[in-house]
Amino acid sequence: DAGITQSPRHKVTETGTPVTLRCHQTENHRYMYWYRQDPGHGLRLIHYSYGVKDTDKGEVSDGYSVSRSKTEDFLLTLESATSSQTSVYFCAISTGTGNQPQHFGDGTRLSIL
Amino acid sequence: AQSVTQLDSQVPVFEEAPVELRCNYSSSVSVYLFWYVQYPNQGLQLLLKYLSGSTLVKGINGFEAEFNKSQTSFHLRKPSVHISDTAEYFCAVAETSGSRLTFGEGTQLTVNP
Numbered sequence: 001d002a003g004i005t006q007s008p009r010h011k012v013t014e015t016g017t018p019v020t021l022r023c024h025q026t027e028n029h030r031y032m033y034w035y036r037q038d039p040g041h042g043l044r045l046i047h048y049s050y051g052v053k054d055t056d057k058g059e060v061s062d063g064y065s066v067s068r069s070k071t072e073d074f075l076l077t078l079e080s081a082t083s084s085q086t087s088v089y090f091c092a093i094s095t096g097t098g099n100q101p102q103h104f105g106d107g108t109r110l111s112i113l
Numbered sequence: 114a115q116s117v118t119q120l121d122s123q124v125p126v127f128e129e130a131p132v133e134l135r136c137n138y139s140s141s142v143s144v145y146l147f148w149y150v151q152y153p154n155q156g157l158q159l160l161l162k163y164l165s166g167s168t169l170v171k172g173i174n175g176f177e178a179e180f181n182k183s184q185t186s187f188h189l190r191k192p193s194v195h196i197s198d199t200a201e202y203f204c205a206v207a208e209t210s211g212s213r214l215t216f217g218e219g220t221q222l223t224v225n226p
Contacts, residue, residue: 098145098207106156
């Protein structure tokens with residue numbers, strides 16, 4: 001299995017609080033991705049990174065920010081969490097070329113009350 | 114931009130029966146195609162991928178898929194399912210020149226005894 005660790009695995013927090021999710025990889029892959037998974041929507045891309053300090057927006061980036069200061073770590077931050085951000089969040093990594101599959105972490109279940 | 118449509122949100126079948134999970138895609142450029150499987154409380158695992166060449170691709174756990182360019186489809190099949198195949202299945206597409214995946218909404222396959 002690809003070496004991807006997401007933390008925390010579960011989190012419950014209140015509306016308006018900041019939340020940071022961490023993705024750590026041991027594969028030295030260039031690309032890292034954050035998705036959210038919601039029933040009926042599949043996985044939707046929030047942000048991705050193509051190198052240290054190089055990031056770009058996905059299709060559902062509003063309300064989220066990311067940072068990548070090291071190859072192995074990709075952080076997702078909800079500056080002020082809202083109930084609509086309750087979801088399961090997945091990190092993925094890849095070498096970046098389209099013919100290479102992405103490898104996924106086990107997810108973080110985030111509940112915002 | 115590309116899009117993916119999985120035509121069935123839920124597919125119930127009996128054990129040892131054949132199954133087909135349908136996936137159509139839309140793209141103005143060449144694409145690679147993937148099927149992923151997600152077991153409960155886990156991340157996504159790659160089942161199979163179509164990059165080029167033979168339109169029939171074989172994956173893990175006895176699954177196969179056929180790429181049909183004229184119908185822009187990539188349906189997943191298994192001739193005889195097991196209880197352990199119960200999971201959610203996602204079809205995904207990537208542009209050959211890109212590094213992002215677009216996922217379908219997912220199909221929940223439930224295998225009943």
